Amino acid sequence: MMKLDGLAAFVAAAEAGSISEAARRLGLAKSVVSERLAELERSVGTRLLQRTTRKLSITEDGRLLLPRAHRILFEAREAAAEITERGGTLSGSLRISVPVSFGVLHLGPALYDFLAKHPAIDLTLELDDRFVDAAADGYDAVIRHGPIGDSRLVARRLATTRRMLVASPDYLARAGTPRSIEALEGHRGIIYTNREADWRFDGPSGWTVVRPRAALRVNNGIVMRDAALAGAGITLLPTFFIHQELAAGALQRIDVGYEAEGGELFIAHPRARTASSKITALTEALRAAFGDPPYWDR
Incomplete structure (x- = not known):
C-alpha cells in the first residue's frame, strides 16, 4: 500500500531533480528520503525515478503517477485542514511563489500579520522571478504582477498598480x-x-x-x-x-x-484544485494589507 510520506518524497524528488534537494525541501535526511522512495517503488512494483551519479530523471511510470500523487497529497492536506477548520482554525501547509523584488519590499509585513492570526499554517514562501508552473511544480498559489496567461489557473486581483x-x-x-x-x-x-x-x-x-x-x-x-x-x-x-x-x-x-x-497584482491557484480556505483567507489578508488604492499609490 502506498504511504503518504512516500508519495511526498516522490513528488519532492521529481520536482527538485535530486534527492538531496528533495531532502532539503522536506526537512529530512537524504537517507530517509531515499528509504521512502525505495519503499514506494516496492509497493507499486516498478521504478519511478531513474538514479545516476549525475542526475535524477523520472520514468514513464513515474510520469503517470506524478499528477495523481499531487492530487492525493493535496486532498489529504485539505481533508486534514477542513477537519481543523471545523473548529474555527486554519491549518496545514501552504506553498506560495512570489516575484523576488515585490516579496522583499511588500509581502513580508502582510504575511507576518497573517501568520500571527493563523499560527497553525505552515507557510513555504519561494521568491522567484521565473513564471513557475504552479500546477506542475506543486504550488498552492502564485502571486504575479501582470496578466495570468495560463488557462489552468484561476486568478484573483489583489491590487492595481501604476x-x-x-x-x-x-x-x-x-x-x-x-x-x-x-x-x-x-x-x-x-x-x-x-x-x-x-x-x-x-x-x-x-x-x-x-x-x-x-x-x-x-x-x-x-x-x-x-x-x-x-x-x-x-x-x-x-x-x-x-x-x-x-x-x-x-x-x-x-x-x-x-x-x-499600468498593471495589476494577482494571486492565482491551479484550476484543478478548489481554492482552499487558506488561499481565500490569504487573499483577503493581502487585499486588506495593500489597500484600495494600494498604499504605494496614495
Whole structure:
C-alpha cells in the first residue's frame, strides 16, 4: 500500500531533480528520503525515478503517477485542514511563489500579520522571478504582477498598480528632462528583460510605443531602481518599487504628457484544485494589507 510520506518524497524528488534537494525541501535526511522512495517503488512494483551519479530523471511510470500523487497529497492536506477548520482554525501547509523584488519590499509585513492570526499554517514562501508552473511544480498559489496567461489557473486581483517614468535629479541635470514621447528616444533607458522592452503609453490617439536606447538590461526591479538612483538613466517602474524614493526626492517623475501602461497584482491557484480556505483567507489578508488604492499609490 502506498504511504503518504512516500508519495511526498516522490513528488519532492521529481520536482527538485535530486534527492538531496528533495531532502532539503522536506526537512529530512537524504537517507530517509531515499528509504521512502525505495519503499514506494516496492509497493507499486516498478521504478519511478531513474538514479545516476549525475542526475535524477523520472520514468514513464513515474510520469503517470506524478499528477495523481499531487492530487492525493493535496486532498489529504485539505481533508486534514477542513477537519481543523471545523473548529474555527486554519491549518496545514501552504506553498506560495512570489516575484523576488515585490516579496522583499511588500509581502513580508502582510504575511507576518497573517501568520500571527493563523499560527497553525505552515507557510513555504519561494521568491522567484521565473513564471513557475504552479500546477506542475506543486504550488498552492502564485502571486504575479501582470496578466495570468495560463488557462489552468484561476486568478484573483489583489491590487492595481501604476508605472511611472523616473530618473535621478543628477541624471536629469546632466541629460535634460524629456517633455515629450519623442524626446525619450534620445535618452538612456534602464530596461526590464522579463518583459517586452517597449515602453507603452496611453494617449489621445491610442497606445504609443517607445523603444529607448538601453543603458542597462536587467531582470530585477530593485536593481533597476538602484541604477536610476545612481544616475544611469531613465526607467519605467511600478510605483511599488519607487514610492518612497519619489516622496524623498531621490527620484523624480518624468511627465511626457502620456500615462504609462499600468498593471495589476494577482494571486492565482491551479484550476484543478478548489481554492482552499487558506488561499481565500490569504487573499483577503493581502487585499486588506495593500489597500484600495494600494498604499504605494496614495
